[in-house]
Amino acid sequence: MSTENASPLVELRNLTFGYGERAILDNITLTVPRGKVTALMGASGGGKTTVLRLIGGQLRAQKGQTLFDGQDITVMRAEALYAARRRMGMLFQFGALFTDMSVLDNVAFPLREHTNLPEALVRDIVLMKLNAVGLRGARDLMPSELSGGMARRVALARAIALDPELVMYDEPFAGLDPISLGTAARLIRQLNDAMGLTSIVVSHDLDETFHIADQVIVLANGKIAAQGTPDEVRHSEDPLVKQFVNALPDGPVRFHHPGPSLEEDFGNGDLAGLKERA
Template identity: 65%
Template sequence: MSAVTSASDAVFAPARRMDPSAAAIELVDVSFAYDKRPVLQGITMTVPRGKIVAIMGGSGGGKTTILRLIGGQLKPNSGNVLVAGQSVPDLEPEALYALRRRFGMLFQFGALFTDMSVFENIAFPMREHTELNEELIRDLVLMKLHAVGLRGAAAMMPTELSGGMARRVALARAIALDPMLVMYDEPFAGLDPISLGIIGQLIRRLNDALGTTSVVVTHDVYESLKIVDYMYFVSEGRIIASGTPESVRASTDPFVRQFVDGAPDGPVRFHYPAPPFRTQLLADVS
């Protein structure tokens, strides 16, 4: 029996449950459906303070939905989402906005404001939420840019940046106000191997340096294994496995194995559900 808990076990044995006071985020039995289509079913997870937790899964598995629930952009149909002890779905808009000010989020393709320079993009949250003077804003922006190694690109426009640079600028913007929580939506998608390594290292370093908590939604097992503290595997709206990187590497769970090894077929089927091929081929065309 590996240390990875799988769907057959209870997801969390009570003894293993982390101390709630140390949890930055807690999802308690959360279910969510778009219209009638269920996306998440009975998700329970804990993200401890100061740690990096990855939510892994295939495309369209409801990973991004989890981030939207944490950010309060969506409300769960049942269950509860707790961030820093506050129940997100019950927050009034004012309180929700106050909470979001302590969040940073890195969107899938950066989502930099295309009508502003790199400098202005990072200054944006400062200008919107603080009364800092221009000099202080400049110093802070240059500090953030220096942290991601792009101080030299301050005057550039987002359209002039490569994909990896845009991601780093977006990361600098996400940490502009020293958030308590940073969420990463597919930070590794569409990057070359060098940029990939840089982003991975930045996530780890910034998390430790700033003492933030990070949630990384990704399908990139290889990169995640190198940087995260804990992983959840989500498939078809359920958590089917979780564990530390070491236990995941050593896991024998078929789903985890398929994911880590990148096997085309396994618990996640290669074929979309269909009637048997033979019957369909032989069936009448009309």
């Protein structure tokens, strides 16, 4: 069955999640098609990383469903949840490598934790994953000896160590120089296609993310502001999406945080002087 006609690997149905009185996601519905790269974008605090945590089962929705391959993560017991997580890979923001382990041991960690493979086979698998990200020669280095871009690639090798069906990336381009950023983006796309993965990328980097994504979902104010191909989202007429895509300083997301008027804070006399100095 082709991925075009297959059921989505991940689906959020009428999902609501918040912390106390603060709603983060408000009755949203979205799908992540198999074999594709889906980008989650939007202003900071819009709930993008929260979506990843809901899919991974670290958080549970108050209402609605979080479906992974048709099964609801929200109601899974521990054993079923751990089985689902073994089919997922995660690249954390800034890599999150174990600082006291070598590159080889970092990538080997999930294999040693979740399988009973002999050590010789673990080593061979690790070297293959490192080779896929161009770092087989760095196997004996420690994280402190890696550049930011290299650390991110090692983290990617670790994320695909168990041959997952889904890989989630939380800000994979943050803090990278242009060369490393381009390399990381190309790897996400190449590995997705070569390994038949499904990828979810949380990112603020518009150019690189739009270049590699099949689908873009923009979250704002607890809702989905836009969803479609990169070109469709880029040409959206929604004011908030236009502000985000064009990096405009003011719009629905205001430059000034809501508060008392200038007259209330400074008084009319002080306000005249303030405007003259401005």
